Amino acid sequence: MSAETLLSRLDKVKQTKPGNWVARCPAHEDKHPSLAVGERDDGRTLVHCFAGCAVHEVVQAVGLSLSDLFPEKRSNETHAIKGERRPFPAADVLRCIAFEALVVLTAGAALLAGQPFSDADRARLVVAVGRLQAALDAGGLTHG
Numbered sequence: 001m002s003a004e005t006l007l008s009r010l011d012k013v014k015q016t017k018p019g020n021w022v023a024r025c026p027a028h029e030d031k032h033p034s035l036a037v038g039e040r041d042d043g044r045t046l047v048h049c050f051a052g053c054a055v056h057e058v059v060q061a062v063g064l065s066l067s068d069l070f071p072e073k074r075s076n077e078t079h080a081i082k083g084e085r086r087p088f089p090a091a092d093v094l095r096c097i098a099f100e101a102l103v104v105l106t107a108g109a110a111l112l113a114g115q116p117f118s119d120a121d122r123a124r125l126v127v128a129v130g131r132l133q134a135a136l137d138a139g140g141l142t143h144g
């Protein structure tokens with residue numbers, strides 16, 4: 001399957017460069033595009049939700065299955081993805097996590113201004129930090 005089949009079932013699809021798109025994730029309540037989609041020369045379609053949804057959740061939400069992301073000849077599906085150091089362009093990673101960065105920015109500004117932190121603020125910050133960390137890992141942007 002080409003990435004087009006998947007893209008045609010997603011909302012707010014935006015091409016960021018040839019073979020790369022961002023879109024709203026169908027597997028969670030996604031107000032901002034958190035889903036990166038990449039089409040590779042070997043025919044594979046890469047999918048990553050930067051809010052943390054699993055790939056199978058994303059494809060199932062639009063009525064596809066994991067095998068639809070791979071070309072006819074399938075070999076060692078998950079390993080193929082794991083072995084890839086930087087599956088998505090850094091700019092797309094940042095675009096997908098911009099909202100989380102904003103949450104952290106707002107929290108940081110409030111903290112510096114000496115404003116009190118509610119439990120809800122704190123909980124949302126924990127979620128944002130976790131997502132940013134996961135996104136950086138997925139984008140190959142962390143050291144080690």
Ligand SMILES: [Zn+2]
Nearest residue numbers: 025028049053
């Ligand atoms: Zn998601």
